[in-house]
Structure formats: structure tokens, C-alpha cells
Amino acid sequence: MIARIAGRLVELTPGGSACIETGGGLTYEVLVPSAAVAALTLQLGQVVALSTLQYFEGNIASGNLVPRLLGFLTPADRAFFQEFTKVRGISLRRGLRAMSLPAAQLAAAIESGDERLLSSLPEIGKKTAAQIVADLRGKLGEFAGAAAGGPTPVAAEWTGVRRVALEILVQWGDRRADAQRWIAAALEEVPDLREPEEIVRAAYRVKNRVG
Structure with a gap:
């Protein structure tokens, strides 16, 4: 293989x-x-x-x-995907399309039983979301805590596109605290950034400027 x-x-x-x-x-x-x-x-x-x-x-x-x-992007993402696609009805192709959020965020949603978030994923309706929670809840703690270095709650301001941008930087090897600092500075300079990739680019400009 x-x-x-x-x-x-x-x-x-x-x-x-x-x-x-x-x-x-x-x-x-x-x-x-x-x-x-x-x-x-x-x-x-x-x-x-x-x-x-x-x-x-x-x-x-x-x-x-x-x-x-x-x-x-990481071995942890691959391992999460292998668990995710064990759920009945989630094929490999469907699983790839459904993983529109970082694996750590999806795992946290499953562990907390957040069927609303799960049902908003591409190709995952209410019935499949309920099946995911039923099959995987209690089995994904290591993935839910992996991105944060532990199962700590995420502050409200680190949700949505900010959260996605943050997880991208962490997956690339940057320290979470540094990534948060760069993203916050970037959004203070340009508040109307709306896409994760725009936020990541702006954050790296801050990183290159201030370290």
C-alpha cells in the first residue's frame, strides 16, 4: 500500500x-x-x-x-477518515466530500452529539448525521483533542472561517497560540476577510513581519 x-x-x-x-x-x-x-x-x-x-x-x-x-494533510486526518467511513452509507468518495471542516472539528461535533453541524456537511442529511453520532460517539476523543492539544473548548471567536484558517496553520506545523495571534492581527488590519485561504495568507504576512 x-x-x-x-x-x-x-x-x-x-x-x-x-x-x-x-x-x-x-x-x-x-x-x-x-x-x-x-x-x-x-x-x-x-x-x-x-x-x-x-x-x-x-x-x-x-x-x-x-x-x-x-x-x-496529516496521519491523524487519515485515521479519522478511516473511522468516519465505517458509518453505514458513507462511501470513500462521499466521506471526502463531507469532510469540509477540519477533522478535529468534526470529531468534536460527533463527540458532543452536534447533529445540526453534521447535517450541514455536504451529502450528510439529518438521518446520516444521527447515524454518525450513534456509531462513533465516544470513539473519537483523541481526534477531538488533537488540534487543541487537549479537549479544551473553543472560544466563540474561533469558529467558522477563523477556525478553519486556524486549523490549517496548526496542520502546517505552527503553534496554536502563534497562529491565533497572527490571525487576530491580520483580521484587525483587514476585517472583511471572508475565506479561510485569505485569512491564512494575511496571517502569514503578519508572521513574516513580526515573527
Whole structure:
């Protein structure tokens, strides 16, 4: 099984298809979760590394099987996805589209029984949200606390797009306290930022300026 891929990100679609050019002239198509697209958009043209899962898609009876690679920003994201797709009705493709928020935030929602948030995810209605909570609640504590370094509550101002931008910076290896400081400074300078990738870019401008 291919467990990790590293190379230059040469193409990325909004639908979550990333093309990664590795050594030897090979370029691999890797399917990534919705939440990873914003982070990877900022790294287009750069060398990236993804934790991967490999599976075969198609009809085994007809012998028409196509190998697919799924890519994740961190091993923890990959492990969460493996648990998430154990829920009846959540296929691998559906799971990728549904993961439009960071894994830590989704895990926290599942652990707290927040069916309202879960039902707002792409392709996840009320019935599936209830099934997710029934199947996984009590099993995802390690993921819910991973991003914060422990199961501490998230302040109200760190929700929505701010939260997504914060998790992107943390997944890239920045300390949570530093990332919060940079994001807060960036939004103080430009309050009308509305997209996570815009906030991340502005936060890194602050980082480069003040450290």
C-alpha cells in the first residue's frame, strides 16, 4: 500500500483532485477532502507531502478496477477518515466530500452529539448525521483533542472561517497560540476577510513581519 506521497503540487481542482509530480517524471492524481483544498491551494507549485490510502474503484465482476489514491494533510486526518467511513452509507468518495471542516472539528461535533453541524456537511442529511453520532460517539476523543492539544473548548471567536484558517496553520506545523495571534492581527488590519485561504495568507504576512 502507498502510505505517503511527496512531490510538487502541479494541479488542484475545487472538487478535490490534486496532481502531484514525483521523481522519474511520474504525476499521481490524489483525491483529497474538501477541507484540504483551501490549504493546498496556497501550496500550488510547491512540494507537498500527503498521508495516503489506496483503494480500487470499479466493478470486480467485469475486471474493470481503477486504482485510486486518497490524500490527507496529516496521519491523524487519515485515521479519522478511516473511522468516519465505517458509518453505514458513507462511501470513500462521499466521506471526502463531507469532510469540509477540519477533522478535529468534526470529531468534536460527533463527540458532543452536534447533529445540526453534521447535517450541514455536504451529502450528510439529518438521518446520516444521527447515524454518525450513534456509531462513533465516544470513539473519537483523541481526534477531538488533537488540534487543541487537549479537549479544551473553543472560544466563540474561533469558529467558522477563523477556525478553519486556524486549523490549517496548526496542520502546517505552527503553534496554536502563534497562529491565533497572527490571525487576530491580520483580521484587525483587514476585517472583511471572508475565506479561510485569505485569512491564512494575511496571517502569514503578519508572521513574516513580526515573527
